[in-house]
Amino acid sequence: MGWLTDNVLAALIGVAGALLTGTVGWLAARRLKRETIFDRNLAAQLTSWRDFAQALRSEVTELRERIEECERDRASLWRQLANRSPTQEC
Amino acid sequence: MQQTWPRWLLIGLLLWLGHGRAMEAYLALVSATYGTAILTLPDAGWGSRALADLAWAGTVKYVAFAMLLKAVLSFYGLVANINAWPASRTTRIAGALLGAWVWGWFIGKFALVDFPYTLGAFFAGAALLFCIRTVILAYLNLPHPGMPGTL
Numbered sequence: 001m002g003w004l005t006d007n008v009l010a011a012l013i014g015v016a017g018a019l020l021t022g023t024v025g026w027l028a029a030r031r032l033k034r035e036t037i038f039d040r041n042l043a044a045q046l047t048s049w050r051d052f053a054q055a056l057r058s059e060v061t062e063l064r065e066r067i068e069e070c071e072r073d074r075a076s077l078w079r080q081l082a083n084r085s086p087t088q089e090c
Numbered sequence: 091m092q093q094t095w096p097r098w099l100l101i102g103l104l105l106w107l108g109h110g111r112a113m114e115a116y117l118a119l120v121s122a123t124y125g126t127a128i129l130t131l132p133d134a135g136w137g138s139r140a141l142a143d144l145a146w147a148g149t150v151k152y153v154a155f156a157m158l159l160k161a162v163l164s165f166y167g168l169v170a171n172i173n174a175w176p177a178s179r180t181t182r183i184a185g186a187l188l189g190a191w192v193w194g195w196f197i198g199k200f201a202l203v204d205f206p207y208t209l210g211a212f213f214a215g216a217a218l219l220f221c222i223r224t225v226i227l228a229y230l231n232l233p234h235p236g237m238p239g240t241l
């Protein structure tokens with residue numbers, strides 16, 4: 001065959017390859033999309049772990065504030081106790 | 091009993107072979123470097139069994155243009171996927187399909203000029219398979235846009 005025929009045929013084979021790639025890729029992707037495997041993919045896990053870490057952080061902040069509040073209450077109670085008169089009934 | 095092996099084959103291929111950006115980048119790099127070589131080095135076209143006749147006819151630059159366009163599309167698609175920029179899916183799929191055309195052209199040409207068992211032909215065959223995988227991943231918009239790599 002001549003060089004032009006070779007190249008035209010090769011181009012047609014290339015078109016067939018691209019069509020095959022597109023069709024097989026699309027069908028496989030559609031099938032995989034129906035499966036639930038990608039619900040558990042790393043990206044989803046990463047996002048949920050970030051959310052979890054964020055929730056944990058705000059929980060810790062809230063707990064710290066409550067601890068400080070308790071410390072203040074305790075100090076106040078100790079002051080009241082110290083100022084109590086010896087004759088005062090408990 | 092329902093046959094489930096093709097499903098597990100597909101899932102296995104996707105899960106075991108990493109998240110896909112590396113192979114996509116590798117194929118784009120091959121296209122970019124080979125396309126540049128064909129355009130800039132006078133002997134590059136003559137060095138391949140598949141391109142020698144085109145080098146003789148003076149039209150080898152069109153193969154280089156196709157490869158460079160594939161590289162640009164794939165690289166943009168990858169960078170867009172890494173940075174969560176728009177049009178990542180479209181450009182990745184377009185790059186993979188153009189790549190599949192180039193690799194299919196090489197396979198066909200090697201066979202037509204009676205050199206089907208060269209390294210280039212086998213490389214093109216493997217690259218074509220990975221283009222299918224790129225289409226699957228890009229269609230599903232995976233890896234998740236903006237997600238860091240897992241390698």
